[in-house]
Amino acid sequence: MTAALYALRAGKSVLLLEKSAFGGQIAESPKVENIPSIKSISGMDYASLIFDQISDLGVAFDMDDIKSVIKEDGYFTAKGEYASYEAKAVIIATGCKPRKLAIKGEETFLGKGVSYCAVCDGAFYEGKDVTVIGDGNAALSYALSLADTSRKVAVCTLFDRFFGEESAAKALLKRENVEVIHDVSATEFKGDAELRSILFKKKDGSSFELKTDGCFVAIGQLPDNSRFEGLVRLTADGFIQVDGAMATATAGIYAAGDCRDKKIRQVTTAESDGAIAALSAIAYLNKLETHS
Ligand SMILES: Cc1cc2nc3c(=O)[nH]c(=O)nc-3n(C[C@H](O)[C@H](O)[C@H](O)COP(=O)(O)OP(=O)(O)OC[C@H]3O[C@@H](n4cnc5c(N)ncnc54)[C@H](O)[C@@H]3O)c2cc1C
Incomplete structure (x- = not known):
C-alpha cells in the first residue's frame, strides 16, 4: 500500500x-x-x-x-x-505466511483449536485456557492480547528466553495469568472433535502433556x-x-x-x-x- x-x-x-x-x-x-x-x-x-x-x-x-x-x-x-x-x-x-510446527495433529485441529492468528481467533477463547508456542515478537504480542481475555495463557518456548522486544517480554512476565514454560518442543496436538492437549518434549528427553482449549502457533514466517x-x-x-x-x-x-x-x-x-x-x-x- x-x-x-x-x-x-x-x-x-x-x-x-x-x-x-x-x-x-x-x-x-x-x-x-x-x-x-x-x-x-x-x-x-x-x-x-x-x-x-x-x-x-x-x-x-x-x-x-x-x-x-x-x-x-x-x-x-x-x-x-x-x-x-x-x-x-x-x-x-x-x-x-506462518511457519507450521509440522507435528502430528496440526492439520487435524486447524480451526478446531490450532490457530496462527490471535487477532482472528483469540475471541473464541474468552475465559478459557490457551497456549502460545513461540518466542519472538508475534508470540509476545499474541500472549499479551490473549492474557486480557483468556483465563490462563501458557507460553512455551524452544529455548530458555524470548527473542522479541524486551519491553513486551517484561510486560508479559508481569501478567498474573501467564505461565512461561521454557526449553520445550511441541510434538503432538491431541483431542477429539477439538483440541484438548499438547504433548511437549523437555530438554532431558522426558515428555509432558499440557491441557489446553486453544493453541496459537507463532514460530516465524515463511x-x-x-x-x-x-x-x-x-x-x-x-x-x-x-x-x-x-x-x-x-x-x-x-x-x-x-x-x-x-x-x-x-x-x-x-x-x-x-x-x-x-x-x-x-x-x-x-x-x-x-x-x-
Ligand atoms: C502478530 C504480528 C504482530 C506484529 N507486530 C508488529 C509490530 O508491532 N510492529 C512492526 O513494525 N511489525 C510487526 N509485525 C511485522 C509486520 O506486520 C510485517 O513486517 C509487515 O506487515 C510486512 O509487511 P509486508 O507488506 O511486506 O507483508 P505482509 O504484511 O505479509 O503483506 C503481504 C500481503 O500480500 C498478500 N499476498 C501474499 N501472496 C499473495 C498472492 N500470491 N496474491 C495476492 N496477494 C498475496 C497477503 O495476503 C498479504 O496481505 C507483526 C507481525 C505479526 C504476524
Missing part, C-alpha cells in the same frame, strides 16, 4: 492485488506501538488508514490470489485464480515466492533478492517488504522498501515512456 501511495502520487495508474485482507500481517496485531508519530493503534486500524489514503488517490484494487507473473511483448501479466492483469511494471510485496521463480532470483530459504533500488533480476519487477531478503521485518522497513520500490518503478516507467 505504501508503494501504491508513492506511485499514485506520481500520477501512475496502480492496481493493488490482494488475496485475503489489505494490510497483511500487521492487521493481525491488536496493538502496534512502534510506528513513528502514532503512540498506539490496532494493526487493523492502521491498515485502514493507509487503505483510505490510497483510496482517496484513486487506487484500483481487486481480490485475487496471484499464481504467476509472466513477461510477454514488453508487458507483465499477473495470472490470478480469477483473472489475468497486465502491467508495465510489477512490485511484489507478498510478505510471509516466504511464498516460488511462483515468481524464473523472473526473480530467490535465496536458499525462498526470499527474493533485490538491489538497493528494490530491483529484482528482471527489469520492471521490484520486490518490497517481508518477501525480500533482509534482516529486519517490520512495518517501517516494509514501508521504506515500498517507497523505494515505487520510486524505482516510476523511474523505469518514465524511461519507457521517453523511449517509446
Whole structure:
C-alpha cells in the first residue's frame, strides 16, 4: 500500500492485488506501538488508514490470489485464480505466511483449536485456557492480547528466553495469568472433535502433556515466492533478492517488504522498501515512456 501511495502520487495508474485482507500481517496485531508519530493503534486500524489514503488517490484494487507473473511483448501479466492483469511494471510485496510446527495433529485441529492468528481467533477463547508456542515478537504480542481475555495463557518456548522486544517480554512476565514454560518442543496436538492437549518434549528427553482449549502457533514466517521463480532470483530459504533500488533480476519487477531478503521485518522497513520500490518503478516507467 505504501508503494501504491508513492506511485499514485506520481500520477501512475496502480492496481493493488490482494488475496485475503489489505494490510497483511500487521492487521493481525491488536496493538502496534512502534510506528513513528502514532503512540498506539490496532494493526487493523492502521491498515485502514493507509487503505483510505490510497483510496482517496484513486487506487484500483481487486481480490485475487496471484499464481504467476509472466513477461510477454514488453508487458507483465499477473495470472490470478480469477483473472489475468497486465502491467508495465510489477512490485511484489507478498510478505510471509506462518511457519507450521509440522507435528502430528496440526492439520487435524486447524480451526478446531490450532490457530496462527490471535487477532482472528483469540475471541473464541474468552475465559478459557490457551497456549502460545513461540518466542519472538508475534508470540509476545499474541500472549499479551490473549492474557486480557483468556483465563490462563501458557507460553512455551524452544529455548530458555524470548527473542522479541524486551519491553513486551517484561510486560508479559508481569501478567498474573501467564505461565512461561521454557526449553520445550511441541510434538503432538491431541483431542477429539477439538483440541484438548499438547504433548511437549523437555530438554532431558522426558515428555509432558499440557491441557489446553486453544493453541496459537507463532514460530516465524515463511516466504511464498516460488511462483515468481524464473523472473526473480530467490535465496536458499525462498526470499527474493533485490538491489538497493528494490530491483529484482528482471527489469520492471521490484520486490518490497517481508518477501525480500533482509534482516529486519517490520512495518517501517516494509514501508521504506515500498517507497523505494515505487520510486524505482516510476523511474523505469518514465524511461519507457521517453523511449517509446
Ligand atoms: C502478530 C504480528 C504482530 C506484529 N507486530 C508488529 C509490530 O508491532 N510492529 C512492526 O513494525 N511489525 C510487526 N509485525 C511485522 C509486520 O506486520 C510485517 O513486517 C509487515 O506487515 C510486512 O509487511 P509486508 O507488506 O511486506 O507483508 P505482509 O504484511 O505479509 O503483506 C503481504 C500481503 O500480500 C498478500 N499476498 C501474499 N501472496 C499473495 C498472492 N500470491 N496474491 C495476492 N496477494 C498475496 C497477503 O495476503 C498479504 O496481505 C507483526 C507481525 C505479526 C504476524
